[in-house]
Amino acid sequence: MTASPPVTITSAGCLRGAQFCIPALPGTVAFGAVFGTVAAQKGLTFAETLMFNSFVFAGASQFVAMEVYTAPMTWGVIFAMVGVVAAVNMRMLLIGASLRPWLGQVPSSRTYPALFFLTDINWLIALREYDKGERDWGIFLGSGLFMWCIWSLSVVPGYFFGSLVSDPKAWGLDVVMPAFFIALLIPLWKGKRQTISWAIAGGVAVLTWYELGGYWGILTGAISGALAGAFLDD
Amino acid sequence: MIETSVGADGLFVAAVLMMTAVTYMMRAGGYWVMGRIPLTTRVRKALESLPGAIIVSTILPIAFKGGVPVVLCIIVSGTAMALLRKDIIAVVCAVAAAAAARAYGF
Numbered sequence: 001m002t003a004s005p006p007v008t009i010t011s012a013g014c015l016r017g018a019q020f021c022i023p024a025l026p027g028t029v030a031f032g033a034v035f036g037t038v039a040a041q042k043g044l045t046f047a048e049t050l051m052f053n054s055f056v057f058a059g060a061s062q063f064v065a066m067e068v069y070t071a072p073m074t075w076g077v078i079f080a081m082v083g084v085v086a087a088v089n090m091r092m093l094l095i096g097a098s099l100r101p102w103l104g105q106v107p108s109s110r111t112y113p114a115l116f117f118l119t120d121i122n123w124l125i126a127l128r129e130y131d132k133g134e135r136d137w138g139i140f141l142g143s144g145l146f147m148w149c150i151w152s153l154s155v156v157p158g159y160f161f162g163s164l165v166s167d168p169k170a171w172g173l174d175v176v177m178p179a180f181f182i183a184l185l186i187p188l189w190k191g192k193r194q195t196i197s198w199a200i201a202g203g204v205a206v207l208t209w210y211e212l213g214g215y216w217g218i219l220t221g222a223i224s225g226a227l228a229g230a231f232l233d234d
Numbered sequence: 235m236i237e238t239s240v241g242a243d244g245l246f247v248a249a250v251l252m253m254t255a256v257t258y259m260m261r262a263g264g265y266w267v268m269g270r271i272p273l274t275t276r277v278r279k280a281l282e283s284l285p286g287a288i289i290v291s292t293i294l295p296i297a298f299k300g301g302v303p304v305v306l307c308i309i310v311s312g313t314a315m316a317l318l319r320k321d322i323i324a325v326v327c328a329v330a331a332a333a334a335a336r337a338y339g340f
Binding site for chain 2 (some may be wrong): 022023024026044045047048051052055056057058061065071072073074075077078081082085086089090091092093094095096097098099100101103104111112115116118120123124127169170171172173175176178179180181182183184185186187188189193194197198200201202204205206209217218219220221222223224225226227228229230231232
């Protein structure tokens with residue numbers, strides 16, 4: 001192994017991390033507000049909504065859990081909610097795994113609390129910057145904390161004034177996330193290895209989605225793509 | 235209104251804490267496992283290939299579900315990013331394209 005520069009953390013790095021999130025803001029705020037609206041419609045109290053949203057902090061899985069939710073709560077409902085949340089968030093196992101080379105040098109007493117703030121967005125931003133030679137892991141932490149604050153606040157207007165954001169589709173806000181993900185994907189392309197492994201990932205994901213529906217395609221596609229990438233040469 | 239908005243149901247709180255725990259286990263679990271697996275060239279190449287593979291696997295089913303506006307949005311975002319290398323411009327163009335496609339009835 002060649003020696004790479006040491007991994008550090010600075011507040012300037014945290015701030016830059018937060019700035020990198022700006023393109024994702026409209027989508028995140030709209031998505032969070034819609035969650036507030038759904039929670040209010042389903043009869044959650046404001047305190048329950050805030051707690052759910054800020055503790056779990058995983059957008060898609062929160063919506064799916066609300067689909068399963070019925071009042072009054074029973075242990076059956078609880079296990080169903082926990083089960084769907086686990087299924088939707090399983091991709092985080094892979095996301096976290098891919099951060100090991102980046103954060104592995106940082107003491108675990110710091111990385112494990114910071115991993116609470118792991119989302120698709122700050123993960124992608126952190127990896128993109130690592131690729132460019134960045135070694136200030138404030139990029140990861142700052143972007144994670146920033147997204148957590150935005151996500152925690154965005155639910156409030158949605159809870160009280162739901163009708164304002166009843167149709168984010170009309171403004172195209174529902175496509176901000178896919179658009180941002182693609183924009184983050186492009187710089188990762190280097191050549192044949194990416195073309196083939198992404199094609200395999202996409203094919204497997206679509207087939208899985210077609211056969212099973214839901215979120216399993218993310219997992220099967222990602223693992224097939226990573227395996228292909230491991231055995232392909234540049 | 236006040237009491238319903240401040241209170242929280244005991245079982246609901248239990249559900250939230252369990253969902254939080256299970257999500258954190260996913261967030262930290264993969265990272266933890268990779269600390270116990272030697273980082274061979276093959277493992278490193280697999281980890282390097284993961285991000286792209288995850289994005290593609292996430293986006294393609296969304297595109298299939300979303301139809302013309304979402305497909306258009308993805309094409310515009312990818313093209314703008316490849317040409318200009320500015321993520322915020324790519325996102326703005328892509329969202330505008332999707333909104334326009336919907337306005338024309340797709």
